[in-house]
Amino acid sequence: FPRLPAELRLRIWYLSLKRQRMIKVAVWTEWTEDWAKSSDQSKSRYFMARNHLGKLVSGGSYSTQILHPNRPALFSPLLWVTCESRQAALGFYRVHLPTSIQGRSSCGNKTEELVLYFNPEHDIVDIEDWSLSGAGLVDFLHDARAYDRKGRGVTHLALDMYGTCPGHSRLPSPTTIHPVAAVSFAEILQYTLRTVLQPVPCNGPFRIQPTVDGDKSHFAQTMPLHANQRWDRFGTGNIRWLETDPRWGVEHDLGAVSFRRNPLTCLWSWEDMERAFGIAERVPDDKFRFYLCPYIHWPAPQSYYDAVHDKSTVLPPRQNNPFLKSPWREKLAAYLHVEQEHWLRRTRQEEIPRHGSLVDAETFQRMESVPSTALGMWLCSPEAFGNSDNPAGKVFDLSASRPGLL
Structure with missing residues (x-):
């Protein structure tokens, strides 16, 4: 293998990487209902810092938990095989989102400071938002976009609204999240999100x-x-x-x-949320797709x-x-x-x-x-x-x- 031309080796690495994944993430914020009611300490760091790409980030206002991770699928072994394979993996999984990931080990629950690597075109991110206001969803999507050098972030989203709607959906509202987050979320809805899967x-x-x-x-x-x-x-x-x-x-x-x-009540809740964020009725040739699963x-x-x-x-x-x-x-x-x-x-x-x-x-x-x-x-x-x-x-x-x- 080392004697193969570099271009051929790179192609082999990419063939191994081009697999679709479902990444199940639970997110929750430090407050439960309304950003305006959060502590001054939380507000002081919220949307105040920029990352290495020069983009505004939420400021670590939420925690995450990868649900039931298959570690070889979540963290490709190519990240540790050789320097060449690592560079190929880092290039393919172009979103490098720093996060605190909670999970189980033989010693009980533990928290790891890790980087979540994913590819917006290949991976589906299944988000369970445990915050009542939907702020966890918004902040996670904002940061995923901020750490994507192409400015896309999550393009395929799975979201469970069926257990809470109608009338009790935890979808975000412009009135209960940070103003910067509201503008960012509206842009994500309009320009970068391409698929929503509703189980x-x-x-x-x-x-x-x-x-x-x-x-x-x-x-x-x-x-x-x-x-x-x-x-x-x-x-x-x-x-x-x-x-x-x-x-x-x-x-x-x-x-x-x-x-x-x-x-269909889930679709209606999603459309109500889009209208609240200023998204007009979508035209038939829009690339966005909403699936009931x-x-x-x-x-x-x-x-x-x-x-x-x-x-x-x-x-x-x-x-x-x-x-x-x-x-x-x-x-x-x-x-x-x-x-x-x-x-x-x-x-x-x-x-x-x-x-x-x-x-x-x-x-x-x-x-x-x-x-x-x-x-x-x-x-x-x-x-x-x-x-x-x-x-x-x-x-x-x-x-x-x-x-x-x-």
């Missing part, structure tokens, strides 16, 4: 969905599963973003997708643990099965087994055939015979949900357009 959990602990008329049930085998966040395997790490879900049978499962309430949360805690501790439940054997060597794979196999048992009970209760009421037997069997289970989320445009203005809307036919898969 929306589907109803039910399993991939069993009611039909649109609500009379019968359907087993949605291709509905993506998204793991409980307490498992590190599904925290910060490498991902694949597919513009179109390639699996066979997806169009059938999109015919009936149920939620606790209308996911349906998924099923697994494992269903109570159902899963009840089944695992029920001696009458026969779970798949682990021995001699390489798929089950990893703990998360074993949990997934057990979950899928319990899901199948639950579906068979449902068909008997509703007096419907094993293939359900949305597809025929031949289609159902073919879906079983091909790889159908995916771990991740669908990426659906809001237009797929129609024009329903009913916040209580629960069951949607999303089959008009094929979603992406993350």
Whole structure:
């Protein structure tokens, strides 16, 4: 390898680096509701300093925690292999954001002063803002932009508004954040942010969905599963973003997708926030995209643990099965087994055939015979949900357009 031309070695380094990642970050500020009510000590350093690029930074007004980090994915090994690989990694991850990162170790919780490296074009930053005012989100996005020599910062953002809206969203308001932060956030919304992903959990602990008329049930085998966040395997790490879900049978499962309430309320909250920051209605050719991302949360805690501790439940054997060597794979196999048992009970209760009421037997069997289970989320445009203005809307036919898969 050392004898290869430098240009070829550099190309190999970049091929290793060009992987999309999901970086899950929790942020919180020293105050909880309103910047104007914060202490004078906090105000004295807020938006008063500049970084090595000469850009104004927030002043360390927030703390961060990388949620369930996969360290090799978060900090590329190329940062420490050779000087040449390090320079390639630093060039690719052009945002070098100094931050205090809290995490767990064998000795308990610890705080590290680290630099968060990311690439705005490849990485999705999933932010949990634990401040009531949304100030943590605004300050983090401002600093990420300030430490980007190209002035972009976070361009792909994942944000959970579903758990708080409607009416209780923690999205920022111009009246509760620093004036400089408000101007900066408006510019980010208008010019640099390109994608917002809004995860929306589907109803039910399993991939069993009611039909649109609500009379019968359907087993949605291709509905993506998204793991409980307490498992590190599904925290910060490498991902694949597919513009179109390639699996066979997806169009059938999109015919009936149920939620606790209308996911469009999240879009409406986002649009209200944009208007508050002076962002007019976006034109059709705008590069900005807002995605609603349906998924099923697994494992269903109570159902899963009840089944695992029920001696009458026969779970798949682990021995001699390489798929089950990893703990998360074993949990997934057990979950899928319990899901199948639950579906068979449902068909008997509703007096419907094993293939359900949305597809025929031949289609159902073919879906079983091909790889159908995916771990991740669908990426659906809001237009797929129609024009329903009913916040209580629960069951949607999303089959008009094929979603992406993350």
